[in-house]
Amino acid sequence: MTDKRSPMTLLSIYGAEFSRWPESRSKGRLSLATSPAFRAAWRNERGLDRSLTGIGADTASAFPADGRMERRLLARMGIADAPVRERQAFGQRTFAGFAAASLCLGMIAGSLFGDIGVNSEQYASENATIWESVLDDEAGSDVG
Amino acid sequence: MANDRAQSIRRDAALMARLSAGEPDAAREIVHSYMAPIARFAAHLLKDSTEAEDVANEAIMRLWRTAGEWRPDGVISGWLRRSVYTQCIDRIRKAGRMLDDASGEAALNVEAREPSPEAAAYGAEIGVAISGALDNLPERQKAAVTLATIDGLSGQEIADVLEVSVEAVESLLARGRRALRDALKSIYRDTNAPAGKSQREEPRRIAT
Numbered sequence: 320m321t322d323k324r325s326p327m328t329l330l331s332i333y334g335a336e337f338s339r340w341p342e343s344r345s346k347g348r349l350s351l352a353t354s355p356a357f358r359a360a361w362r363n364e365r366g367l368d369r370s371l372t373g374i375g376a377d378t379a380s381a382f383p384a385d386g387r388m389e390r391r392l393l394a395r396m397g398i399a400d401a402p403v404r405e406r407q408a409f410g411q412r413t414f415a416g417f418a419a420a421s422l423c424l425g426m427i428a429g430s431l432f433g434d435i436g437v438n439s440e441q442y443a444s445e446n447a448t449i450w451e452s453v454l455d456d457e458a459g460s461d462v463g
Numbered sequence: 464m465a466n467d468r469a470q471s472i473r474r475d476a477a478l479m480a481r482l483s484a485g486e487p488d489a490a491r492e493i494v495h496s497y498m499a500p501i502a503r504f505a506a507h508l509l510k511d512s513t514e515a516e517d518v519a520n521e522a523i524m525r526l527w528r529t530a531g532e533w534r535p536d537g538v539i540s541g542w543l544r545r546s547v548y549t550q551c552i553d554r555i556r557k558a559g560r561m562l563d564d565a566s567g568e569a570a571l572n573v574e575a576r577e578p579s580p581e582a583a584a585y586g587a588e589i590g591v592a593i594s595g596a597l598d599n600l601p602e603r604q605k606a607a608v609t610l611a612t613i614d615g616l617s618g619q620e621i622a623d624v625l626e627v628s629v630e631a632v633e634s635l636l637a638r639g640r641r642a643l644r645d646a647l648k649s650i651y652r653d654t655n656a657p658a659g660k661s662q663r664e665e666p667r668r669i670a671t
Contacts, residue, residue, distance in 0.1 A: 332636045339611065367644060370589060373590045381515075384499065392523060
């Protein structure tokens, strides 16, 4: 469907926010860039949109997002709501469970595949070689 | 966009089937998702947060009681908003505070609710005046403007709520916005008018 209406008409219906227009959004943007008359009308509509958005925020403040209103209704329905603390605790339990599971998996994987990497004897001999060379250098400098 | 709607319809049909089967989690999901938005919509129409909560409660209770009769051709948010709108109109009519669409624009009395000319010079007061002008719109225009601009609903979604065509919604939006623009113009005119004009009543704010 292609909207044949002018951008000015759509502006007067849907306001300055082009994302709310059903069609012809690109035409609206083009008019904004090229038509001074459209630009003036668009500014007026944007002012109206902002005032209306402000009213929306004012109304929203009458309903704090503390879940009380929802709990009252659920109680009327005979359904217990999970308290916020319990919901948070659920999140914490989930994280703790995930961490514990990861640790266990790591230990199991370590016990199964630990020998694939450097074994303990090899590690000890390599470190011994390093320390020996360090000590030899220090000894040499002392002699010198 | 049509795909999004089809997906929403399928998702809501599944949720309603769970609600109908008596799953408490489905009820919790609906209450937590929709209670606040529909209460805000009711508050815009009724200008009273306690009454708005009652209306929103009733809408969700009705949905819950009739879950088994859900037809999978719509979305829950639309159904709830339509229920809220119908209840609000009933309450407004009973209280005798209705402006019908035919006489609404003629009866629109923005003058009586404007802030003082001095106060109108400030941006915040312009918001107050617009709120007053919005209150004075005929109910269907007010609902359409609120749903479009404050709730961000599309023309089709508003048409579903008000049970009218998209063309009718566009007409309501155009007339509503024009009335609000005129209210804004009159505020600016008064701001430049000579001092000593009578102080006017401020619009009613949301009662908390």
